Amino acid sequence: MSEKEAMMMVEPHQKVAWKRAVRGVREMCDVCETTLFNIHWVCRKCGFGVCLDCYRLRKSRPRSETEEMGDEEVFSWLKCAKGQSHEPENLMPTQIIPGTALYNIGDMVHAARGKWGIKANCPCISRQNKSVLRPAVTNGMSQLPSINPSASSGNETTFSGGGGPAPITTPEPDHVPKADSTDIRSEEPLKTDSSASNSNSELKAIRPPCPDTAPPSSALHWLADLATQKAKEETKEARSLRSVLNKESHSPFGLDSFNSTAKVSPLTPKLFNSLLLGPTASNNKTEGSSLRDLLHSGPGKLPQTPLDTGIPFPPVFSTSSAGVKSKASLPNFLDHIIASVVENKKTSDASKRACNLTDTQKEVKEMVMGLNVLDPHTSHSWLCDGRLLCLHDPSNKNNWKIFRECWKQGQPVLVSGVHKKLKSELWKPEAFSQEFGDQDVDLVNCRNCAIISDVKVRDFWDGFEIICKRLRSEDGQPMVLKLKDWPPGEDFRDMMPTRFEDLMENLPLPEYTKRDGRLNLASRLPSYFVRPDLGPKMYNAYGLITAEDRRVGTTNLHLDVSDAVNVMVYVGIPIGEGAHDEEVLKTIDEGDADEVTKQRIHDGKEKPGALWHIYAAKDAEKIRELLRKVGEEQGQENPPDHDPIHDQSWYLDQTLRKRLYEEYGVQGWAIVQFLGDAVFIPAGAPHQVHNLYSCIKVAEDFVSPEHVKHCFRLTQEFRHLSNTHTNHEDKLQVKNIIYHAVKDAVGTLKAHESKLARS
DSSP states (O other): OOOHHHHHHTTTOOOOEEEEOTTTTTOTTTTTTTTTOSSSSEEETTTTEHHHHHHHHHHHHHHHHHHHHHHGSTTOOOOOOGGOOOOOGGGGEEESOTTTTHHHHHHHHHHHHHHTTOOOSSSSSTTTTTTOOOOOOOOSSOOOOOOGGGGGBEEEEEEEEEEEEEEOOOGGGGGGGGGSSOOOOOOOOHOOOHHHHHHHHHHHHOOOOOOOOOOSSSSSHHHHHHHHHHHHHHHHHGSSEEEEEETOOGGGOOOOOSSSOOOOOEEEEHHHHHHOOOOOOOOOOOOOOOHHHHOSSSTTTOOTTTTTTTOOOOOOOOOSSHHHHTOOOOOHHHHHHHHHHHHHHHHHHHHHHHHHHHHHHHHHHHHHOOOOOTTTTOOOOEETTTTTTEESOOOOOTTHHHHHHHTTTTTTTTEEEEETSSSSGGHHHHHHHHHHHHOEEEEEEEETEEEEEEHHHHHHHSSSSSSGGOOTTTTTTBOOEESSSSSSSSOHHHOHHHHHHOOOOHHHHHHHHTTOTEEEEEGGGGGGGGOOOOOOEEEEEEESSSSGGGGOOOOOEEOOSSSEEOOOOOEEEOSSSOHHHHHHHHHHHTEEEEEEEEHHHHHHHEEEEEEEEEEEGGGHHHHHHHHHHHHHTOOOOOOTTTOTTTTTTOOOOOOHHHHHHHHHOOOOOOEEEEETTTEEEEEOEEEEEEEEEEEEEEEEEEOOOGGHHHHHHHHHHHTTSSSOTTTSSOOOHHHHHHHHHHHHHHHHHHHHHHHHHHH
């Protein structure tokens, strides 16, 4: 629910209080544990606070239904003093962002967008009829002064209180960056600002964009436009950039070998875009509307080509016998007239599209040729049959250009060779055993998910590469173990400062992955706020080598609320009890790995560490449907506060992956992560990991402009998980991140306007 919708729920007699943000404190909803962004409701007596979503949910529900559910409700409310229930009408509306600063930023966003020609993704056709925040009067907590817009200037907002107007500076969380805070360079990724503002606008949208209101030439043409609207939607994919470029694109198998440097050729732009946009599942099913069926039915039904680009002039009446023809009634005759108008309308539209198609093709080719992503110095290749970008030089400063083109399509990306930049002696298992061997840790048996508590971390590291030294199960077999949450929480930086520095200095794509990266929106949160825990986090586990282990995963299928990069810093091939190379190769083969990946093993002599399966964020719901179906087939229950993906209780083996493709048309990326490979996983993308050998992986999270919409959507999903779920709490503070990123972008643009005015 948007902030404007929340203000509409405030009763006329209620007063809106202003709660000053407290430094270093994360305000959270006491019901769903979501971070409070701005509007929320507070109890005057005990301070109990609820977010706008929980307030709306309780307010819209009858009181009798609430009393019946009681404590069994997912979003149960705590009791007030003396066991009294909190009633929505007794709570006080409260805001955190002072005055109308939030709406002022929205106006500034639209002004900057218009001045700089930034594409708009919001439905705000006109900003004249915007809602005005109601002024508040004195109450028990605070006073919300009314704004005097005429007296505002710079970063100051003038409030008119009881004693007259007095200029005060907006509190620190709402500070707009000054001109010299960010340099604007032609070669730097300036799309941070526009992407952030566009994402923020999407979140605030509460109504669909108004359609074109140009008057039609006649009523029949209006009917024709309406009837052909569905057909246009169905053929949208066929007219997409991918179909334009694929007309001349070549097979992805003609790529250079993995270790070769990418070369620019006349075919490269076409190949790049055909691989970039990825496969799109075709859907030939037509969900026709009754009006469309009417206009395209009857004996005069006119044929249509698949791409709707033909120029049909068939007879209006049927070519059947005269007897049948003479029986045509007046309604049928009108059907024929309307159908003929539709066809004439389509003829006009088809000719326009033919011209536009040629122009679009030229523009796309010129755009791709103009990009520096095809710079011969940006060494890259394509894996997964041409669907996965792999960058070869993690230090190349131009990597972000080609990376961004794939990243904004929701595709994972692989970067190889990171281990060559790291200090290898820091990441060996014996180094961890020597430094931290006496610490008590919990281990997880990957084969049955059993937890083994109060074990010395040395016991894990000693068996990392020597099977005979591993802990054994009750039946005497060596266990396949992984370290559970080690180092714990946010202790990585404090516990391993040297390793932290080594990793952060050598992460690829620093524009995204560094904590202060230009395209890492999490860096836009002021120090006033509690910083979200974005890592690094270590993943240490033995390999699942045997044939029986192919049905289980080291990390089951799940998804993350933020983007992440996972670096393979060490691969240990265990010794003892026979060689397992053949089993590993068979696991890779059954894991749907492509031929180029297999060549990395045979030709490049590289060490494979883990097998990943990553799926597009848009396919998450289809995967849920399959897992729920399989669960029902196995007699499992599906509680409303649990989720088959968020619960991390499933691993998609070869059988389930095949069903997913055949029944739902969902195909993921099968990625083998070798030593030194960094896998970039988009936010909201379901993924799972199967260790082939013993692996040490380190992951760092970040928030990119391209996927911030998924971060927001997942935050809403996590609200509905059980209180015991690890993802239930909103640690990312995505609304605060979006707000301050947009404000930062607007401040940068306005500062640059001042520079241009002075020059």
